Amino acid sequence: MELLSGGDMLVRALQDEGVDLIFGYPGGSALHIYDAIFRQKKIKHVLVRHEQGATHAADGYARSTGKVGVVLVTSGPGATNAITGIATAYMDSIPMVVISGQVPSDKIGEDAFQETDMVGCSRPIVKHSFLVKNAEEIPAVVKKAFYIASTGRPGPVVIDIPKDVTNPADRFPYRFPEKLRMRSYTPAGKGHTGQIRKAIALLLSAKRPVIYAGGGVVQGEGSEQLTELAQLLNFPVTNTLMGLGAYPGTDRRFLGMLGMHGTFEANTAMHHADVILAVGARFDDRVTNTPGKFCPGAKIIHVDVDPASISKTIVADVPIVGTVKSVLGDMLDMLKASDDQPDQSAIVDWWRQIDDWRERHGIYAAPRYRTDGDMLMPQEVISAVHEITEGDAFVTSDVGQHQMFAAQYYRFNKPRRWINSGGLGTMGFGLPAALGVKIAHPDSDVVCVTGEGSIQMCIQELSTATQYHLPVKILCLNNQALGMVKQWQEMQYEGRLSHSVYEESLPDFVKLAEAYGHLGMKIQHRDELHGKLREAFAIKDRTVFIDVYVDPSEHVYPMQVMPNGSMRDMWLSKTERT
Amino acid sequence: MRRIVSVLMENEPGALSRVVGLFSQRGYNIESLTVAPTEDATLSRLTLVTIGDDHKIEQVTKNLNKLIDVVKLVDLTEGSHIERELLLVKVRATGAQRDEVKRSVDIFRGQIVDVTSNMYTVQVAGTSEKLDAFLQALGEHTIMEVVRSGVSGIARGEKVLSV
Ligand SMILES: Cc1cc2nc3c(=O)[nH]c(=O)nc-3n(C[C@H](O)[C@H](O)[C@H](O)COP(=O)(O)OP(=O)(O)OC[C@H]3O[C@@H](n4cnc5c(N)ncnc54)[C@H](O)[C@@H]3O)c2cc1C
Ligand SMILES: Cc1ncc(C[n+]2csc(CCOP(=O)(O)OP(=O)(O)O)c2C)c(N)n1
Ligand SMILES: [Mg+2]
Secondary structure (H helix, E strand, C coil): CCEEEHHHHHHHHHHHCCCCEEEECCCHHHHHHHHHHHCCCCCEEEECCCHHHHHHHHHHHHHHHCCCEEEEECCCHHHHHHHHHHHHHHHCCCCEEEEEEECCHHHCCCCCCCCCCHHHHHHHHCCEEEECCCHHHHHHHHHHHHHHHHCCCCCEEEEEEEHHHHCCCCEEECCCCCCCCCCCCCCCCCCCHHHHHHHHHHHHHCCCEEEEECHHHHHCCCHHHHHHHHHHHCCCEEECCCCCCCCCCCCCCEEEECCCCCCHHHHHHHHHCCEEEEECCCCCHHHHCCHHHCCCCCEEEEEECCHHHCCCCCCCCEEEECCHHHHHHHHHHHHHHCCCCCCHHHHHHHHHHHHHHHHHHCCCCCCCCCCCCCCECHHHHHHHHHHHCCCCCEEEECCCHHHHHHHHHCCCCCCCCEECCCCCCCCCCHHHHHHHHHHHCCCCCEEEEECCCHHHHCHHHHHHHHHCCCCCEEEEEECCECHHHHHHHHHHCCCCCCCCECCCCCCCHHHHHHHCCCEEEEECCHHHHHHHHHHHHHCCCCCEEEEEEECCCCCCCCEECCCCCCCCCEECCCCCEC | CEEEEEEEEECCCCHHHHHHHHHHHCCCCCCEEEEEECCCCCEEEEEEEEECCHHHHHHHHHHHHHCCCEEEEEEHHHCCEEEEEEEEEEEECCCCHHHHHHHHHHHCCCEEEEECCCEEEEEEEECHHHHHHHHHHHCCCCEEEEEECCCEEEECCCCCCCC
16 A cells, blocks of 8 residues: 655545645645645645635635635644634535644644644634544545535534644555545435425415525525426525525516515515525524514425524424425425426415515616716616626625625526625625636636725735736725725714724725736726726736725615514615615 | 433544533533543543523534534433432531431431541432432531532433434
């Protein structure tokens, strides 16, 4: 059997696991591993400019491909810099493996140079973690880590490796395990047939049904089944922020996003529903508003691979533990084989009601923002990008108003096209994530929708884009403020803008982009919007930073009334309330 | 409601900290926790006592089950079960008190396991309630030090928790 050092074993095990890309940043405790990477050809390594960037890039790669994102960092500051990105992946259930160097085993606990208890620091934000004790365990640990990260409810896994374990001087026999058996981990697969039958009966009896689908449908590759089911039943569908693209956004059955900044029709339909089919969604507080007032008349069917998601905040009447793909697949098979068929006449009134809601306040029926002022509106900018990219770009986003405008106005028709941090809401996510997406999809348009606040949190990755020639578009909706914070301050703190504005301190983003070797472009007026955007999107081989000045006074609407509001209690504009 | 959850988990470093971390992270209560390896050295058996309503307990067990190191668990309080806790207590005992303490120890079927001219060290095993009662019965005699092991439990009858 071949003898390999721990460092070589790690790299070989990654290769045997099918990894071809790592995002990372070197340092003392990881140097043996970095040397092993240098001496091979199969795995490409992307040097980021900050470890947070590595985790978000790997995350964007994972979200856009369904594969596991891989990160390599050193101990101490390298490891702690990765924490935000690990937490981001954890909250959105993204498969990721983070390998961190650690100080040598005999130094652990001595406050050694660059020592941090990485397993301890990351414990609440990982699906699992390993501290490798000796080189022989590396292949099995790698195999387990990828299996755990990518199955069941996906999530990040940390492998912490003390430096002595990767020492090139110590060699051990290498064998990559073919099979894996873990008695303590059996992810759910098929749903319970009896429960599925119950669910079908409930769905067929519904007079006011809504399908509420989330990120689990995207991550679990269940879009096809979801779409077929919704069309077979002719039921309205709403998506969470994480679920956008799971159902075609321009189909007439789609009500738009639900929740805090969901559409009037989606939130109102949810409130009045008698049967809700929740799939791969976790009844987040940004969706339910006040749990005690959530959908008072609804019977709830909840399909989720993680039993702990079911009845956590909202009690399910028909819980089904299983993967979206399998459960919806079984539902479809049973429905098609059944004598009981959907009765379209039962939901005619419901559709009439929904169409009326849409007409009255829907954001897609007519523009709900003003277009007669001097300033560009963020909504029209996103709509223009949607038009120019024919709705087919990968759109990553940062966090804030711009994120909500992108979610509302870029009407995603395919899964894995909308890539944003929902659960943690991490500013700084967008640019590195876009780079991860671009590496995976070199021939597609990749747009990072950002704000002048968020972009500055990981702006250093502009340099990574230069080094690896990753031509993405950065669309900065520049409202010269931490807009989302400002909106809350205007709505809830009588307009006291405590530290949400920068007082003329913003950099010139055009020059900044140019300093990194990219193109910069500024858009300020309506009459130049389409022309300049077209120009920018026609450039395929350069990164373009498009700094778009938008109306700083604009708020995101609808916005649910908080606290103590129900789903249907919303602000529709600065002055209109439901 | 007080619940006794019995957990069989991989005897791995870090496994215990994941269990304890889960409780603090999610705001669950731990009344007591005991853990030791089983006859199979690759497995540990952990018993924890927690307090919460049905909804909370359901979340506790679901989240414990989610930990990769947890192989199996059972809520012992769902069925009939045996629970035991061990108490060691040092009691000041001089003069006439010596007999009185000894009587209480006998009533509670405890044992005096160490003696000096001024004190007894007493061992009592039983349910947590019984130990509470014993400490109360010692009453005015000065209790100098108390050590309780936390609850261990096992289901009655043929039911076993094993892999
Ligand atoms: C500024 C801001 C505003 C926001 N406003 C809104 C808003 O208005 N509306 C909104 O919806 N969100 C909003 N969010 C996002 C929100 O915080 C949550 O991240 C989001 O609602 C969660 O989406 P989800 O329910 O789809 O769950 P996810 O976090 O995507 O979780 C997926 C669920 O699916 C399950 N799952 C995973 N894989 C599978 C599988 N294969 N089979 C079955 N189940 C699976 C998981 O166990 C989990 O329960 C906002 C976030 C920010 C930062
Ligand atoms: C790392 C981090 N810090 C703070 C916040 C809180 N926060 C949410 S939105 C926001 C403002 C974002 O400003 P900008 O990127 O300019 O977007 P805008 O809302 O103006 O579109 C802040 C500070 C956060 N989500 N993430
Ligand atoms: Mg801003």
